[in-house]
Amino acid sequence: MEERQDFMIEEGLHQAVVFKLSHGVPDLKVLRSILPKHLGTKGNCLIGLLAPRQFLLRFDLYEDYVLALSRSVNYILNNGEEYQCKVFPWSIGYNPKEETTLAMV
Known part of the structure; x- marks a missing residue:
């Protein structure tokens, strides 16, 4: 059942x-x-807080991702x-x- 829960969390x-700020928020x-x-996103972008200075951005469009x-x-x-x-x-x-x-390659 745990594998199914992981899949459900990851789905979507x-x-x-992850958008991580170096300082301040x-x-x-x-x-x-x-x-x-x-x-420069063209579609919808949902933004939520993960942890202090860390945000999760979820995109509707693959090109925005x-x-x-x-x-x-x-x-x-x-x-x-200015925030890095x-x-x-x-x-x-x-x-x-x-x-x-x-890292992206």
Whole structure:
């Protein structure tokens, strides 16, 4: 039964990325409005909090998912403050307390 639960959790997250900020955090409402514009997404992008400074972005369109991953290191600007962030694919074994070893090739 546990395998089925893992599958159910992972279902719908095959086009999800982790967006990790190096410092500070703009308000979640602000991130939800600026991130899709910053990434240039064409479809819907759901954004949720995983852990402090770490967000899960789930895309409806595969091309938006690929576009987000092609920008492995980003800088976003909000109210004169610049935030460095990393983007990497979400995986079922993701642990927000550990540094990821996943990288896009």
